[in-house]
Amino acid sequence: MGYGSQRPVRTPLLSAVTKIKRLQFAKEHKYWTVEHWKKVMWSDESCFQLHPADGRVRIWGKQHESMHPTCISTTLQAGGGSVMVWGMFSWHDLGPLIHVEQRPNSTTYLSIIADQVHPIMLMAYPNGDGFFQQDNALCHGAHNVQEWFQEHEGDFTLLRWPPQSPDLNPIEHLWDEVKRAIRQLVPQPSNLTELDSAIH
Numbered sequence: 594m595g596y597g598s599q600r601p602v603r604t605p606l607l608s609a610v611t612k613i614k615r616l617q618f619a620k621e622h623k624y625w626t627v628e629h630w631k632k633v634m635w636s637d638e639s640c641f642q643l644h645p646a647d648g649r650v651r652i653w654g655k656q657h658e659s660m661h662p663t664c665i666s667t668t669l670q671a672g673g674g675s676v677m678v679w680g681m682f683s684w685h686d687l688g689p690l691i692h693v694e695q696r697p698n699s700t701t702y703l704s705i706i707a708d709q710v711h712p713i714m715l716m717a718y719p720n721g722d723g724f725f726q727q728d729n730a731l732c733h734g735a736h737n738v739q740e741w742f743q744e745h746e747g748d749f750t751l752l753r754w755p756p757q758s759p760d761l762n763p764i765e766h767l768w769d770e771v772k773r774a775i776r777q778l779v780p781q782p783s784n785l786t787e788l789d790s791a792i793h
Contacts, residue, residue, distance in 0.1 A: 605757050605759075607757055611755065611756050611757050614755040614756060615755040615757075615758055615761075617755070618753070618754070618755040618758070618761075621753075630684070631683070631684035631685065632683070632684075632718060632722060632723050632724055633683060633684075633723075633724045633725075633726055633752060634681050634682070634683045634686070634688070634710070634713070634714060634717070634723060634724065634725050634726065634749075635681060635682055635683065635726050635762055635763055635764040636679070636680065636681035636688075636710070636725070636726060636727050636764065637679070637680070637681075637727075637728060637759070637762055637764045637765065637768070638677060638678065638679045638680075638693055638697070638730075639677070639678060639680070639768040639771075640675050640676070640677050640695070641675060641676045641677075641678070641771075641772065641775070641788060641792055642673070642674075642675045643673040643674045643675060643676075643782060643784070643785060643788050644673040645772075645776075674785050675695075675785075676692070676785055676788050676789050676792060677692065677693050677694065677695055678690045678691060678692055678693065678792060679691045679692075679693045679697070679705060680764065680767075681709075681710065681713075681764070682764060682767065683717065683723075685717060686713065686717050688709065688710075688713055689709060690792065690793060691705055691709065692789075693705075696732075697732055698732055699731075699732045699735030699736075699737055699738050700737070701732070702732040702733060702735075702738060703735075703737055703738050703741060706738065706741060706742075707741065710725060711745065711748065714748060714749045715748060715749075718749060721747055721748055721749060722749075722750075723749040723750070724749065724750045724751075724752045725749050725750070725751055725752060726752040726754060726762065727751070727752075727754065728754055728758070728759070728762070729754060729756045771792060775788070775791045775792070778791060
């Protein structure tokens, strides 16, 4: 009949307000050309677990064999530790990978903006026609961070970003590629130092 078992596609639960803001973003950029998007510097944080749980793995076996060693997948609490990094890239440029805390505060984020983002944006878009994208994390919207952007608004434009929209950010595909490459390493990283080296 053409039917088969499959996992449902996972999507974020969006409120009515969020849906409206996402639609507004789409309408505002409906007529942007490739040349416009080439001037956007995309950014985001990503968490890399030392031993990520892979819910996609399936095994074949009989029901009474479920506890056989060949049918068991061991796990570690919190994935055995993790490395959180922040990065950015555009059509033309690849920014640095910076270690951040699991929940970076506004002071940490502001230092990244001032010390990393600002000089790279000035170099990449000397005419001030570049756009910097960031999501709506709490530290991104902090008063001191927003004040800094206002003071430097002539250097580049902060792209107004809709909430709960990681699917619109191409850097997510970059993170996926890095994580896929790490999963294929033989041997796998056995500690956080090796994981950090693999990420870089």
